[in-house]
Amino acid sequence: MVLRVLLVDDHRVLREGLEAALNALPDIAIIGSVGAGADALARLAETHADVVVTDQSMPGMDGLELAASIRRSYPETRCLLLTMHEEAFLRAEARRVGAHGLLPKSTSAEELARSIRLVAGGGTAFPPEAAAPDGGREGVRLTPRERQVLNLIVQECSNVQIAESLFISVQTVETHRKNIFRKTKAQSLVGLINFAHANGLVKP
Amino acid sequence: MVLRVLLVDDHRVLREGLEAALNALPDIAIIGSVGAGADALARLAETHADVVVTDQSMPGMDGLELAASIRRSYPETRCLLLTMHEEAFLRAEARRVGAHGLLPKSTSAEELARSIRLVAGGGTAFPPEAAAPDGGREGVRLTPRERQVLNLIVQECSNVQIAESLFISVQTVETHRKNIFRKTKAQSLVGLINFAHANGLVKP
DNA sequence: ACAGAAATACCCACCGGTGGGTAGATGCCT
DNA sequence: AGGCATCTACCCACCGGTGGGTATTTCTGT
Helix, strand or coil: CCEEEEEECCCHHHHHHHHHHHHCCCCEEEEEEECCHHHHHHHHHHCCCCEEEEECCCCCCCHHHHHHHHHHHCCCCEEEEEECCCHHHHHHHHHHHCCCEEEECCCCHHHHHHHHHHHHCCCCECCCCCCCCCCCCCCCCCCHHHHHHHHHHHCCCCHHHHHHHHCCCHHHHHHHHHHHHHHHCCCCHHHHHHHHHHCCCCCC | CCEEEEEECCCHHHHHHHHHHHHCCCCEEEEEEECCHHHHHHHHHHCCCCEEEEECCCCCCCHHHHHHHHHHHCCCCEEEEEECCCHHHHHHHHHHHCCCEEEECCCCHHHHHHHHHHHHCCCCECCCCCCCCCCCCCCCCCCHHHHHHHHHHHCCCCHHHHHHHHCCCHHHHHHHHHHHHHHHCCCCHHHHHHHHHHCCCCCC
16 A cells, blocks of 8 residues: 655755655655645645655744644644754654654654654654653743743744733743743753754744 | 765755755766765765765754865865755855855755756856845855854853953953844844844854 | 954943742642 | 642842944055
8 A cells, every 4th residue: 555645845955855765665655745834735635645744844834833734624644743953842742733753854764764654554753752861951841821922032022022912911921931941941041042943943 | 977976964864865866867976975074074085076065054064164174175076055044144154165056955956956067067056146135134244253252142152251262351242242233133132043043153 | 555344442321131039810630 | 629730910139231432453455
């Protein structure tokens, strides 16, 4: 049985390369190759896919949002995320939205193919937990509100602007801010922004 | 005549994909595929390459540094940079270190192949100037000292720490900082850090 | 020789974020 | 019912970065 795979990545050079590599395999058929989340949804409306392989960082809809959307509209389609970011933080997010796998881009094409077969067969493909007990960032779990505040911080909003846009007081924003700092172990605002970038929380 | 090409990218999935796509072409031969700048130099010491195709963002040595190094040691080898960042700023840097081309990762495999042939033939491959006269960031030209200061800022150094590590006064650091802000049109520290990330100035 | 860029350094004033607390009101899970 | 997480809000104090200036020395290109 041949697996029908849809590729989603804004980098054509990667997409077309992967197409060439995966199409060479007898049990995988690339039934689409698009550069944006919206295009992926449009393609899925036309034809069925067994597995969607998507990049995380994309302009507009990112991989997590796409996975969440696919989960709602096509629950039988499996979703495999590719990321160039630190997986520890994203893994939790990927599980949260119901994705079936998350692989770093340093994965080989062969491993990717194996993972595609794995998730198509009902399994999940997440990288090993990489047990880092030294108080690393693997356990960073931000609340929805904190994620929202962090997003606005990254978008260059001041505390006053954040307070206005969320209809809360500036002191509350400062409290959220402190909690985010504590959880991410950031030493300064710069460290926090770097954290956001390193974990794919910023749109390109 | 067959062009000998060396691929450099820390993302195996892209590298192996590109290998498959380019090896399918009769006039291109992939003579190596490595994941780091140091490995690329080691490979070049073993065998000759006509064109090196390298990613910009890599841990350790980045694409610009690799290109500069190749320029010194193997002046006849051509160097083509691939980047996922905004090209405007990097283009100037790429020209500065003597690279022969800079392409966004949104380029198609076919265009990449054309550019490989182009630079191998003695030409250069830089994206169109994308004339943006509306005071965009295409003209951002930081001085060496400013680049140094910006790097330290991104590494979470305070002004005092920067002053100490560069053996200058804090006021001078503040002056550099102001000039960087003016040139990059950043509205806040967050905007500045975002600029650094968007232009590939931060190591992964 | 002269213009211009680059790097250095200082002045003053301001405010916004940082760090340290404490605490009430929800709502959810067991 | 009790426990826990989350969201909300306030207090106080401090300092570091921001924005506005001006000015000197050195070097480079023409």
